[in-house]
Amino acid sequence: MRKDWAGFGVDLHLEVSTGGGRRRGLEEALRQAVRDGRLPRGTRLPSTRSLAAELGLSRGTVSAAYDQLVAEGYLATRPGSATEVADVSPTTLSRSEPPSEPSPGPGHHLQLPTGPSAAPLYDLRLPAGPSATPLHDLRPGQPDLSAFPARAWLRATRHVLSTAPAEVLGPCDPRGRIELRAALAGYLARTRGVITTPDLIVVTTGFVQALNLLVQVIDGPIATEEPGHDFYREVLRRAGRETVPLPVDGLGAQVDTLTGATAAAVVTPAHQYPTGVPLHPARRRALREWGGLVVEDDYDGEFRYDRQPVGAFQGTAPDRVVYVGTTSESLAPALRLGWMAVPPSLIGPVAEAKLHTDTHTEVLGQLVLARLIETHDYDRHIRAARLRYRRRRELMLARLGPGPGQPLPGVALPGVAAGLRALLLLPEEGPAEGELLAECERRGIALRAASPLWRGDGPGGLLIGYAAASERAYPHALEALARVLAGT
Numbered sequence: 309m310r311k312d313w314a315g316f317g318v319d320l321h322l323e324v325s326t327g328g329g330r331r332r333g334l335e336e337a338l339r340q341a342v343r344d345g346r347l348p349r350g351t352r353l354p355s356t357r358s359l360a361a362e363l364g365l366s367r368g369t370v371s372a373a374y375d376q377l378v379a380e381g382y383l384a385t386r387p388g389s390a391t392e393v394a395d396v397s398p399t400t401l402s403r404s405e406p407p408s409e410p411s412p413g414p415g416h417h418l419q420l421p422t423g424p425s426a427a428p429l430y431d432l433r434l435p436a437g438p439s440a441t442p443l444h445d446l447r448p449g450q451p452d453l454s455a456f457p458a459r460a461w462l463r464a465t466r467h468v469l470s471t472a473p474a475e476v477l478g479p480c481d482p483r484g485r486i487e488l489r490a491a492l493a494g495y496l497a498r499t500r501g502v503i504t505t506p507d508l509i510v511v512t513t514g515f516v517q518a519l520n521l522l523v524q525v526i527d528g529p530i531a532t533e534e535p536g537h538d539f540y541r542e543v544l545r546r547a548g549r550e551t552v553p554l555p556v557d558g559l560g561a562q563v564d565t566l567t568g569a570t571a572a573a574v575v576t577p578a579h580q581y582p583t584g585v586p587l588h589p590a591r592r593r594a595l596r597e598w599g600g601l602v603v604e605d606d607y608d609g610e611f612r613y614d615r616q617p618v619g620a621f622q623g624t625a626p627d628r629v630v631y632v633g634t635t636s637e638s639l640a641p642a643l644r645l646g647w648m649a650v651p652p653s654l655i656g657p658v659a660e661a662k663l664h665t666d667t668h669t670e671v672l673g674q675l676v677l678a679r680l681i682e683t684h685d686y687d688r689h690i691r692a693a694r695l696r697y698r699r700r701r702e703l704m705l706a707r708l709g710p711g712p713g714q715p716l717p718g719v720a721l722p723g724v725a726a727g728l729r730a731l732l733l734l735p736e737e738g739p740a741e742g743e744l745l746a747e748c749e750r751r752g753i754a755l756r757a758a759s760p761l762w763r764g765d766g767p768g769g770l771l772i773g774y775a776a777a778s779e780r781a782y783p784h785a786l787e788a789l790a791r792v793l794a795g796t
């Protein structure tokens with residue numbers, strides 16, 4: 309039944325409140341999405357069966373909600389085709405307006421407020437990649453590259469090269485091509501609840517560049533989650549920035565520890581890296597009330613497997629949050645394509661920083677990604693990947709998690725309802741992290757130690773990526789790891 313989920317058109321982020329009944333909650337969520345322009349006219353909705361399965365509702369409930377919205381004129385149906393958003397006037401126009409004219413290039417069109425006087429120099433060395441694909445690939449932070457949507461990418465590339473005017477090969481707005489910024493503004497609103505417009509989006513080469521641009525436009529110490537990604541902490545350190553630890557517990561980042569002395573906080577509210585917990589609603593409120601700039605790293609927001617929707621934090625405070633997304637986990641890290649949705653007060657300085665950093669991101673890739681989003685091939689790819697990774701996660705939990713046959717009793721696997729990786733915490737009595745890693749290396753299993761994610765002494769553990777291996781190779785990789793944990 310689930311096999312064909314990927315063919316159902318658009319992906320959708322809906323927060324259904326069940327206070328007044330499920331059907332009513334769904335109706336209101338859909339109505340709101342149409343009214344505020346997140347679901348533009350003509351958008352195909354998923355079938356009642358697939359939406360029911362995704363939201364954990366009965367098919368009858370979804371069907372009744374669709375019927376009601378058809379009666380109200382929000383949705384339209386035609387015999388033999390999907391239910392679509394009807395032609396209604398959204399109250400918030402910014403997101404549904406046609407994109408503004410492409411800018412002729414840096415310096416011509418964009419009025420850039422003056423940014424900081426000098427851009428710091430960066431050390432751009434990247435961590436060395438492994439020389440060959442490991443026998444058992446459980447590296448975190450990497451999607452299944454064998455499932456890259458090569459056909460759709462090729463189709464989109466052909467389309468772009470055969471239809472784009474020659475001017476696309478000329479200078480580009482430092483924020484990126486308008487086609488991609490417009491596609492992203494719609495996509496992010498629809499799937500993640502991000503509130504933005506094409507003018508406020510900056511296309512980057514990924515999260516790492518977003519950080520590098522932001523350190524050029526904000527002064528003062530920057531808080532990073534503890535535990536958090538050591539690579540990004542190092543990026544900030546190399547940029548000469550003081551970082552302040554923002555401790556994380558079972559409810560996510562302890563945002564009440566943030567003070568006025570901290571300029572910005574880099575957080576992962578949808579799925580804390582690496583513990584996996586979503587930021588608790590009370591903490592979200594407190595973060596909104598804190599006066600500093602929030603940098604939201606939504607690195608794997610698309611991949612949530614339970615039915616608890618966790619929208620982007622940015623949607624609750626668009627004037628104070630820089631939302632950052634990337635294709636590194638959804639498509640491939642080698643594309644180097646990401647985006648920022650920037651508050652209006654920062655868009656000028658960020659665009660200027662981008663201009664003086666690399667002029668703009670490479671254009672053909674941007675146009676191909678825009679086409680992929682416009683045709684919904686991107687949605688289809690995400691939905692298929694989400695199903696695949698959900699199955700893999702279930703397999704991992706069944707093989708390594710608590711229960712009969714667990715290879716190493718006492719192992720904890722917290723926060724695995726989302727993402728492409730799991731944090732496996734080792735029992736205090738051992739075995740030691742180093743010992744296990746050495747054994748994994750001997751057997752050709754590639755994964756990461758968890759302890760470097762803490763600044764000080766972190767608990768021993770493993771960071772397991774369950775997306776990187778191909779479909780066929782994954783069960784063998786899991787089995788090999790289970791044997792190492794069992795000491796056999």
Ligand SMILES: Cc1ncc(COP(=O)(O)O)c(C=O)c1O
Nearest residue numbers: 449514515516537581607634636
């Ligand atoms: C926590 C976190 N943030 C962001 C990213 C993406 O970084 P980039 O877009 O620079 O590849 C990753 C890795 O994919 C990650 O693990």
